[in-house]
Amino acid sequence: MKALSNLNTGITGISEHGSLICCHPPVTGSPAISSECARSITRFLFLLLLVSTFLVLYSCGESTRVRISGKIEAAEGRTLYFDKLEVTGPLLLDSVRLKSNGSFSFSAGISEPTFFRLRLTGNNFITLLAEPEERMIIEAVGANLPGTYSVEGSEGSRLLKELNDRLTLTRKQMEPLIKEIIALEEGPGFEEEMERINEELEEIIKSQRNFSIAFILDNMESLAAVTALYQQLDDANYVLNQTRDIQYLKIVAESLSKKYPNSPHVKALAADAENQERNYQISRLSALAEQRGEVITIYPDIAMPGIDGDTIRLRSIPDKYKLVLFGSSLNPQSVQLTHDLIPIYNAYRNKGFQIYQVSIERDRDEWIRSIEFSELPWIHVVELGEGSFSAAQAYNLQQIPSNYLINTDVGVIGSNLTAPELRRRLARALD
Numbered sequence: 001m002k003a004l005s006n007l008n009t010g011i012t013g014i015s016e017h018g019s020l021i022c023c024h025p026p027v028t029g030s031p032a033i034s035s036e037c038a039r040s041i042t043r044f045l046f047l048l049l050l051v052s053t054f055l056v057l058y059s060c061g062e063s064t065r066v067r068i069s070g071k072i073e074a075a076e077g078r079t080l081y082f083d084k085l086e087v088t089g090p091l092l093l094d095s096v097r098l099k100s101n102g103s104f105s106f107s108a109g110i111s112e113p114t115f116f117r118l119r120l121t122g123n124n125f126i127t128l129l130a131e132p133e134e135r136m137i138i139e140a141v142g143a144n145l146p147g148t149y150s151v152e153g154s155e156g157s158r159l160l161k162e163l164n165d166r167l168t169l170t171r172k173q174m175e176p177l178i179k180e181i182i183a184l185e186e187g188p189g190f191e192e193e194m195e196r197i198n199e200e201l202e203e204i205i206k207s208q209r210n211f212s213i214a215f216i217l218d219n220m221e222s223l224a225a226v227t228a229l230y231q232q233l234d235d236a237n238y239v240l241n242q243t244r245d246i247q248y249l250k251i252v253a254e255s256l257s258k259k260y261p262n263s264p265h266v267k268a269l270a271a272d273a274e275n276q277e278r279n280y281q282i283s284r285l286s287a288l289a290e291q292r293g294e295v296i297t298i299y300p301d302i303a304m305p306g307i308d309g310d311t312i313r314l315r316s317i318p319d320k321y322k323l324v325l326f327g328s329s330l331n332p333q334s335v336q337l338t339h340d341l342i343p344i345y346n347a348y349r350n351k352g353f354q355i356y357q358v359s360i361e362r363d364r365d366e367w368i369r370s371i372e373f374s375e376l377p378w379i380h381v382v383e384l385g386e387g388s389f390s391a392a393q394a395y396n397l398q399q400i401p402s403n404y405l406i407n408t409d410v411g412v413i414g415s416n417l418t419a420p421e422l423r424r425r426l427a428r429a430l431d
Contacts, residue, residue: 066130068116068138069105072098075142078120082106085115085127087264102142112260113156113223120145127164129156129224159224163215167231167239170208174233177201205233212239216248220255226269230424236347241427246280249273272421275414276428299404299411300394302358304381307368312356312381319354320408321429323422326392327401328360329370334401338376340419344426345378351430358383358391360400 072080075098083090093116096104108116110132118138119125126145130136136157140149146164151157177197184193212228219225229249231239240248253270260266302314302324314324325341327334338357345355355378361367367382383391391397395404405414405425414425 064111064132065107065109066114066116066132066134066136067105067107068118068128068130068136069103070136070138070140071102072104072120072145073102073139073141075102075120076100078142080104081117081119082108083117083119084108085117087268090117098142112263115223115265118145126151127160127227128154129160129222129227130154131156156222156224159215159219159222160227163212163224163228163231166211167208167233170204171233173204174201177204205239208233208239213248216252220252221259223256223260223263223265225252226256226265229269235343236423236427237431238424238427241431243280243428245428246273246276249276276425299406302356302381302391302394304358304383304391306379306381307371312379314356317354317356317379320352321348321426322353322406322408323355323417324395324404324406325355325357325401326360326395326397326403327357329367330361331400335370335374337401337403337419338374341422342376344419344423347423348426348430349377351426353426353430354378356381360392 068082072078077097079095079097081092082094082096084093085091093108094106096106098104108114108130110130112132114130116128116130117125118128120142124143124145126138126140126149128136128138128151131154134154136154137152138149147168149161151161177200180197181194184190184197212231216225216228219228229240229252233239249269250273253266253273256263256266257270299314303311306312314322323341325338327338329335341355345353357376357378357380359367359380359382361382361384364382364384371380395402402416403422404412405417405422407413407429414421417425
């Protein structure tokens with residue numbers, strides 16, 4: 001290894017055995033380089049390229065990671081779950097069992113603003129909106145995460161907390177008034193008291209609505225505005241539930257589509273804004289047609305036997321809004337969807353809404369038992385067999401469960417709606 005003493009004239013590399021070598025001209029003054037030296041130089045440069053590439057990739061990977069850490073007090077021994085909130089639903093990423101000091105730490109690689117959730121149980125959770133490279137610190141009390149948490153290091157999450165705190169305040173203001181209504185008995189002064197309570201409720205709701213609109217207009221380039229668009233006062237009422245509120249969906253969708261064109265949440269918002277705009281135009285045309293004495297009923301009719309054996313015709317149902325629901329008692333997804341629809345049905349059954357469920361079954365008795373067991377209160381008809389089904393063909397059914405929302409004056413105005421989507425549409429149409 002004498003060559004190591006002449007570093008000014010040699011190039012240091014790595015030998016085939018892993019030891020350092022020094023390549024230099026074999027003859028003093030000769031420009032030639034030995035083949036062994038050439039191979040060593042090539043291997044050295046290749047290794048250098050690999051190391052450089054790894055460092056670049058590692059650096060890029062680190063720069064897009066969000067880190068969420070903090071402490072959850074009074075939650076020793078409980079499991080804290082870390083979910084990514086996707087358009088299709090929550091995706092569990094990680095979990096940790098909390099020790100006596102309640103400390104935790106999670107991280108995830110992201111390339112754009114992303115919704116996450118920290119939860120102890122299904123209804124005890126914190127929703128976060130993270131940006132790449134953020135280092136977020138969360139502190140909360142285990143008994144009530146959403147009501148006690150603080151967040152640092154994330155502007156999007158701070159905005160979500162602002163929304164959560166304001167809606168929580170509104171609900172607390174409404175609660176005693178709702179209890180007054182429930183306890184109110186008819187008698188002298190009943191109407192005056194009811195009017196007073198309703199006026200107070202309207203003022204509270206109006207204040208929340210004004211706050212939400214101002215928040216949306218101030219934060220149109222943040223995905224926090226998406227959350228503001230879909231906040232609910234309770235299970236049956238959205239904060240923004242007026243027809244003209246479609247304009248806020250449109251302007252936020254347009255703003256965010258320019259900034260985050262690949263975000264699944266932004267794409268879903270844009271699609272919803274387009275659907276609601278289309279439904280509004282259909283409803284407007286329907287109203288004009290009704291004024292002219294015209295009736296449009298463009299949807300396939302169905303006439304099938306109900307539970308008692310009598311034929312029930314879809315067109316004979318007088319309600320203006322009807323959900324044709326295809327399912328089966330043998331299909332778990334159908335069973336879950338019917339369970340999710342019960343509170344929606346109860347909220348709007350007396351306001352012009354009905355569900356017409358077409359069950360595709362093998363056995364009539366099993367079908368009836370499933371309805372009675374689940375206590376499904378709407379209209380049920382059945383199509384028995386294993387071959388082709390006329391009702392399914394009429395609606396070009398591709399899968400079960402499937403559903404079609406019908407406006408009696410117009411026809412089919414929506415298909416394969418989730419329970420939240422259905423509730424939102426009925427709220428706009430019937431509340």
